[in-house]
Amino acid sequence: MKASYKILILGASYGSLLGAKLVLAGHSVKLVCLPAEVELINKEGARVRMPIKGREGLVEINTQKAPGKLSADGPGAVNPADYDLVGLAMQEPQYRSSGVRELLDAVAKAKVPCMSIMNMPPLTYLKRIKGLDTNALRGCYTDPSVWDHLDPNLMTLCSPDPQAFRPPEEKVNVLQVRLPTNFKAARFDSDAHTAILRQLESDIDAIRFDTGDGKIELPVKLKIHDSIFVPLAKWPMLIAGNYRCVTKEGARSIKDAVHTDIEASRSVYNWTVKVCVSLGAAEKDLVPFDKYAAAAQSLGSPSSAARALFAGAPNIERVDRLVKTVAAQKNMQSNVVDETVALVDARLEANRKAAA
Helix, strand or coil: CCCCCEEEEECCCCHHHHHHHHHHCCCEEEEECCHHHHHHHHHHCCEEEEECCCCCCEEEEEHHHCCCCEEEECHHHCCHHHCCEEEECCCHHHHHCCCHHHHHHHHHHHCCCEEECCCCCCHHHHCCCCCCCHHHHHHHCCCHHHHCCCCHHHEEEEEECCEEECCCCCCCCEEEEEECCCEEEECCCCHHHHHHHHHHHHHHHCCCEECCCCEECCCCCEEEECCCCHHHHHHHHHHHHHHHHECCCCECCHHHHHHCCHHHHHHHHHHHHHHHHHHCCCHHHCCCHHHHHHHHCCCCCCCHHHHHHHCCCCCCCCHHHHHHHHHHHCCCCCHHHHHHHHHHHHHHHHHHHHHC
16 A cells, blocks of 8 residues: 655645645645634635636636645644654745744754745755855745755755635635646756655646546656756746736736737847756756746746735745846856845835834
8 A cells, every 4th residue: 555645735826736736646744824714714725716728718627625634733732753744834924933943943953854835945955065155045045044954855845836826706616727837847966755756746646636527647747757856946036926026016917918019028048058068957957038928927826025025015035036036156247246235125124114
């Protein structure tokens, strides 16, 4: 009989997408989230809606009907040592919050392998990249000290390509997938921990979901890669799209950020690809611009970073600043990235003043 794993996922919004796929594959998942989310998810399950190629409308996954069990708890109510794998699915600034910081420390002490599905790679993961001065990157993080106790050998990263959002008119246990692409994860340092990922990969691949009129394959798979650079494929997308949703006038959609001036987008995308290659990535690890630009056509709303900025957030994930700082270590510079970083800095400064 195949192994059934217990997986702890920090963050219920994006985390419920990975969680739903894992319980459909027969594993058990605990989501760590806010009290209102805990209550609703334990009562009604998590609901994930996704488009399926060739079908009208959205297919809804109700985790209460899955073969595996999904439940939720607050950060103080879980013991990481009880789990085989930890998923990191919160936004980077949230890890310094009371309760979550202590839980991350407990994860480090328990030596449980972690897989991040954050846009901002944990500082711990970047320590796996040879020749990178991670001390010089600390200023890109809201609180870099939260990552200090975690072991790089027990940390992997997933390129969080699937795009999903919580429909504002729905309850907080509903997540809607806009772009159903795959999670692409790097292997762990150890073969034993990588074997867990490969088992999850094949179990998710084997899911056949009963829609009522037949069983279908679901998109959003987990794909495991040997290269530690595959998850960095998200960086060019974030730099050319997500962070360029931020303008002086306000937020614009990812589609507009990419397609208003396609050649400017291509240029900064390919520059970011070169940054990844300078770290050791192969071109084949990364996504060609034209494929990304085609996908961006369906992204008709602003990125979560831009939405948070213009909703008054005092902190957001700073992949823009991270890429700029990493590039500087390789003597690379981009005016477009510098402008983006300056725009985000100015907006955060205004938000902090308004909140003071």
